[in-house]
Amino acid sequence: MTAGLPGWWEPLLTRVSTARSEDFTPIRPPSSGGRASAVLVLMGEERPGEPDLLILQRAATMRTHAGQPAFPGGAADPEDRDPAATALREAQEEVGLDPATATVLTTLPELYIPVSRFVVTPVLAWWHAPHPVWPCQPAEVARVARLPIAELVDPANRLRVRHPSGWVGDAFQVQGMLVWGFTAGVISTLLDMAGWSVPWDPGRVLGLEGLDILPPRGSDPATAAPTASDEVVS
DSSP states (O other): OOTTOOGGGTTHHHHHTTOOGGGTOSOOOOSSOSEEEEEEEEEEEEETTEEEEEEEEEOTTOSSSTTOEEOSEEEOOTTOOSHHHHHHHHHHHHHOOOGGGEEEEEEOOOEEETTTTEEEEEEEEEESSOOOOOOSOTTTEEEEEEEEHHHHSOGGGEEEEEOTTSOEEEEEEETTEEEOHHHHHHHHHHHHHHTOOOOOOTTOEEEOTTSSSOOOTTOSGGGOOOOSOOSOOO
16 A cells, blocks of 8 residues: 555665565574564654654663663564554554554565564554554553654764674664664664665764663574563564
């Protein structure tokens, strides 16, 4: 369904229609096993021609993923008919999203997170009727924000982070949040596919040591360790 979509959706929709998991990560999903899950990549606009992206921030008191920004999402339930149903259900539970206000456009390739053994399907959707959202589960979600694409592509807000394991990946410092890991990787790839990215300094690297966040265990695929969380963050 593309009728009535803002023009900024292209060329992103065309590009993701042929995307492969390798476009997002060198880590291939396992041939079997893994925990089926989905995240909602929900894009809307508060003003015409100014797209934004819905992000939540995990509560600082969580045992895993404390304080990390992420897409709404989590593990699939047996009654979920497909990844879109999982993503919309999780967004409704976490931030109060009315599923009727979001038009699912496509799903992205399955992506594997070794640390949690999640096989994640990102679900790309158009928020055609935005409404107020909020942390519905304060014990798990501390904040909900709409991050303007203009701020995400601003070179002043882009950097890379270095995990204590030695892993280095893209990150964004936006609206008081440090977005990194799986979430930042997906965002970075989508910005490139949409043609929105502008040159930035990849030599700006921030160490995660000492920051007021809890890095997930085993973020390095070579030392990955499973967690009991149902939330998709890495």
